[in-house]
Amino acid sequence: MKALRADAAGLGRAAALIKRGGLAAFPTETVYGLGASAFDPAAAAAIFETKGRPHFDPLIVHIADLRQLRTVAAEVPPAAARLARRFWPGPLTLVLKKRPAVPDIVTSGLPTVAVRMPAHPVAARLIKLAGPLAAPSANRFGRLSPTTAAHVLRQLGPRGVTVLDGGPASHGIESTIVAFERGKPVILRRGALPDSEIAAACGLRRVRFAAAGAKVRAPGQLKSHYAPAAPLRLINPGARTDPRGAAYLAFRRKPRGEFLASEVLSPSGDLREAAANLFSALHRLEESGARTIYAERVPARGLGLAIMDRLRRAAASR
Ligand code: TXA
Numbered sequence: 001m002k003a004l005r006a007d008a009a010g011l012g013r014a015a016a017l018i019k020r021g022g023l024a025a026f027p028t029e030t031v032y033g034l035g036a037s038a039f040d041p042a043a044a045a046a047i048f049e050t051k052g053r054p055h056f057d058p059l060i061v062h063i064a065d066l067r068q069l070r071t072v073a074a075e076v077p078p079a080a081a082r083l084a085r086r087f088w089p090g091p092l093t094l095v096l097k098k099r100p101a102v103p104d105i106v107t108s109g110l111p112t113v114a115v116r117m118p119a120h121p122v123a124a125r126l127i128k129l130a131g132p133l134a135a136p137s138a139n140r141f142g143r144l145s146p147t148t149a150a151h152v153l154r155q156l157g158p159r160g161v162t163v164l165d166g167g168p169a170s171h172g173i174e175s176t177i178v179a180f181e182r183g184k185p186v187i188l189r190r191g192a193l194p195d196s197e198i199a200a201a202c203g204l205r206r207v208r209f210a211a212a213g214a215k216v217r218a219p220g221q222l223k224s225h226y227a228p229a230a231p232l233r234l235i236n237p238g239a240r241t242d243p244r245g246a247a248y249l250a251f252r253r254k255p256r257g258e259f260l261a262s263e264v265l266s267p268s269g270d271l272r273e274a275a276a277n278l279f280s281a282l283h284r285l286e287e288s289g290a291r292t293i294y295a296e297r298v299p300a301r302g303l304g305l306a307i308m309d310r311l312r313r314a315a316a317s318r
């Protein structure tokens with residue numbers, strides 16, 4: 001269990017580890033990822049094993065430039081090229097037809113590959129050094145996503161994972177995943193980039209969101225996910241609660257009552273700030289040892305939709 005400073009020496013060691021077929025966790029602007037070479041099936045298998053992740057849930061391939069994009073994607077439809085120009089590097093993942101060089105284990109046998117160009121400078125440098133990286137969020141399967149190196153070490157340190165420490169993730173919530181159906185964008189997972197921005201960049205009034213059961217969807221969008229150690233109960237702000245042995249996740253205002261721990265996501269009601277604080281607040285509430293975590297619903301608009309997606313799945317876990 002090791003944290004490396006994200007300086008030239010640390011980056012060099014992490015890249016060497018990956019080139020030898022090993023894993024290294026690294027910071028991105030959304031959440032920390034657990035990376036391996038995107039072209040090495042054995043290394044991808046180690047990712048699934050280290051996370052305890054089922055093999056039907058494919059990985060995102062991270063690239064540092066458009067030359068690397070051509071090594072993993074066979075086709076880039078015009079709408080995808082537009083979104084890439086507008087939002088890469090950034091918190092956007094595009095689902096594209098894959099090249100044969102990407103092993104089936106990475107895409108769970110799908111004919112497509114999910115690709116993202118992260119904006120975090122440490123991620124960008126690591127990918128330049130080590131090549132395209134297959135990387136899921138660096139947490140045990142189904143648990144809270146990590147937004148700091150300490151979060152990674154808490155869940156994956158005991159499994160011997162090395163992490164490059166690049167400080168707290170600025171967005172704090174995963175990338176938005178977009179697929180293409182007959183040339184039109186379809187959002188598979190809501191994330192750090194709001195629906196409205198995707199629509200605007202494509203010159204559309206709105207972009208379809210693929211609900212469960214739709215033809216294309218993110219296989220990993222399970223009903224239960226992002227589970228804290230204690231059961232999470234979604235409530236409306238100000239609803240009646242029992243503070244004994246409980247923790248409280250508030251949107252804007254600290255709760256009354258003697259909770260074991262409480263966190264406020266954004267006193268000013270800023271959904272961007274709330275998203276950035278979401279997972280770190282949940283990690284702290286989890287560490288308080290509470291038996292129940294109450295979590296307030298946030299407004300269902302803009303980034304609030306992505307936050308509510310995570311909270312609903314966390315609440316569905318028990
Ligand atoms: O922000 C992020 O996207 C972070 C950072 C590390 O980049 N990564 C991340 O990865 O959230 P992960 O593995 O936790 O979630 C990836 C999601 C899963 O729901 C998976 O099913 C979906 O992407 N996915 C991967 N490949 C896909 C494909 N070919 N088609 C549809 N969905 C795909």
Ligand code: MG
Nearest residue numbers: 136137138145
């Ligand atoms: Mg994840």
